[in-house]
Amino acid sequence: MKNSDILRKQFLQHVGQTSPSPMMIPVERAEGVFFYTPEGKPYYDLVAGVSVNNVGHGNRAVVEAVKQQAERYMHVMVYGEMIERPQVEYATALAALLPDPLRSIYFVNSGAEAVEGALKLAKRYTGRSEMISMRRAYHGSTHGAMSMMGAPEGEEWKGAFRPLLPGTKAIEFNDFEALAQITEHTACVLCEPVQGEAGVRPPKEGYLQALRERCTKVGALLIFDEIQTGMGRTGEMFAATKYGITPDIMCLAKAFGGGMPLGGFVASNEVMSTLQHNPVLGHITTFGGHPVCCAAGLAALRYMLDNDVVANVERKGALYEALLADHPQVVEIRRSGLLLAVELGSSEKMFRMMELFAEQGIMSDWFLYCDTAFRISPPLIISDEQIRDSVRIIRGCLDMLV
Template identity: 50%
Template sequence: MISNRELFLKNTAQTSNSPRLIEVERVEGIYLYGPDGQRYMDLVSGFNVSNIGHRHPKVLAAIHQQLEKFMHVTVYGEFVQAPQVELATALLDVLPKKYGSVYFTNSGAEAVEGSMKVAKKYTGRREIIAAKKAYHGSTQGALSLIGNEEYRTAYAPLLPEVSFIDYNDLSDLEKISERTAAVIVEAIQGEAGVRVPSKEYMQALRKRCDETGALLIFDEIQTGFGRTGKLFAFEHFDIVPDILMLAKGIGGGMPLGAFIAPKEVMDVIKDNPMLGHITTFGGHPVSCAAAKASLKVIQEENLLSQVNEKANLFRTELDIPQIKEIRGLGLMMCLQLENFDQVYAVSNYCAEKGIIIDWYLHCETALRIAPPLTISMDEIQEACKIIREAIVKFC
């Protein structure tokens, strides 16, 4: 009999020549389980998706309740569907009053695409500015914003009139001008190896956008929903972006994204042309029901209050000389090593011992630590013991 692993390699599209090939049969909480009883502690949360852990009972209950009512019924934006309405209302309730309209998508990349279209139409301008070493997704428009030429070249030509600035560099903000429709930045750069900007920089960026009339768009696809210790990372900087892009952690494990803006900004897609931005499955009712339940779990289980204490324990337990630097905010953390060979060896050793960690698209010399917010203090100590073993052994 051909194994699932063999069929995976034979029949499914591959995204690299060296997939991890960890077979998953079931998941629960912060753990993945293989077909032969292997157990893996997930320290990357499915890449910042499973912020409240895998298969949270309240999310499962919400999914089951919605399945009894309806799944897909029509394209997004035409019928009144309670899960979409309730989730949009819940999101606006926890966001600044500036925001007034939520557009649901299937993914983060689609939120990026929609945000760019809205910004161009609202401002009447064409230039988009992004940051070097940024990651915003792999669709053609989102790929145009990736600040790493290596990942763009093979798919050229991409969008015209996209410029790049150095992230967290005050002097580069002069490149934002009256020609700029929008500046799109990550609240914290993720795939660059968790680069946390200064408050001074973010406030200067906000001011420069105000001066030039450019919209400030924040990508909180990785940072949103408690990852940094606040519900949204922009709260750390005492600013409010004009458009907020969300995905990953929003859906409680279900596929969902969103971009959120003031109503007068979002309303530009309603006419000239009508239906200027549409999606078939965006805001799927089952995903919206799961997302609303997930947000409620974060609030009711007071998960934000535990993030900094847990992050500090990681930092204490991993305070060893072989780790050159620990960067991050909350439970979005990065362990800086010397080279990719060390990262690869440590990651494989940890996987063999039941701990899933990974590296970054634009920073292969560092290890990703982003566990579910529900991880316990004992589990952190258990994981760090194995990570220390691996780093001492290979570094």
């Protein structure tokens, strides 16, 4: 048996699977906007590990930061006890970029954990238990985050795992009237400022303002899940600043770790401090804010700032849109910065595109709640030339659709 066949067999036998049809592309190495198979076949990575690799694969600044920190120290003590320079420096750099009063960040390991921490913090701060989410939201796969997957569409994923958290309810994103359901009983509203897995749904004009006002009026905390939209993806460092809204809590992960596993929830010092008492140690993590991950995240952030990466995101996203929108197979393009859903209007067409993409060396994907559109969310450092070249391949695949 060939080496590659042995690896495929071992992958299926020993690496736990939740998909009956994993992509199974063997990865040898990755650089910039490409990854390569052992045979050297390049793939344009138009998913970026689901909005993770914003500064590109193998970014030298990030790799060097990881190496240096790994040499200095890795895990020392559970979260929050020691003064670890990478954590402190990263938290300080973020605080300078976030709107006031978001000054205090609690580091965790992943997006779902950031959401769990944020929900607990909202309950602890308000003393209330009702939690409201948006339909077609995705916040993670742990019990709490899954409880906030918007019904009824989320039912397919969460039905089998009930009972989940009590006191949760889902409203329609972008529905102004539904905001009346947020009341004095509500601890928090959890919302992606641009819905990602719903198939890229930006907010309607004035919606996030109205949501903010309603939460403030009834004393509910507004939590923005910026796990996918944060770190430059929508054309500003955070969607919150793009739309001029300051949430009470912001969740970060994915690109936040510069390619390493890192998450965080950010709040004001006043809100965050409630986790210190009644009970003490209101949230505990062993590995949260791992020094190597914080060093990587900080290096990625500095790289973005030093190279004006975010300033070009909107223009690059608009270029993709302009180069694809007139193709007769494209029904519509929904977009925020470099997060695009190219709507084909049919899941058959979308799945055929996935086959063609795999042949032609394009890595794309569909969305949890939308299998009629394919995703374009490349590393933010993609060049104009690479955008044009990848569009040439995409259009060639679109031409082959019947």
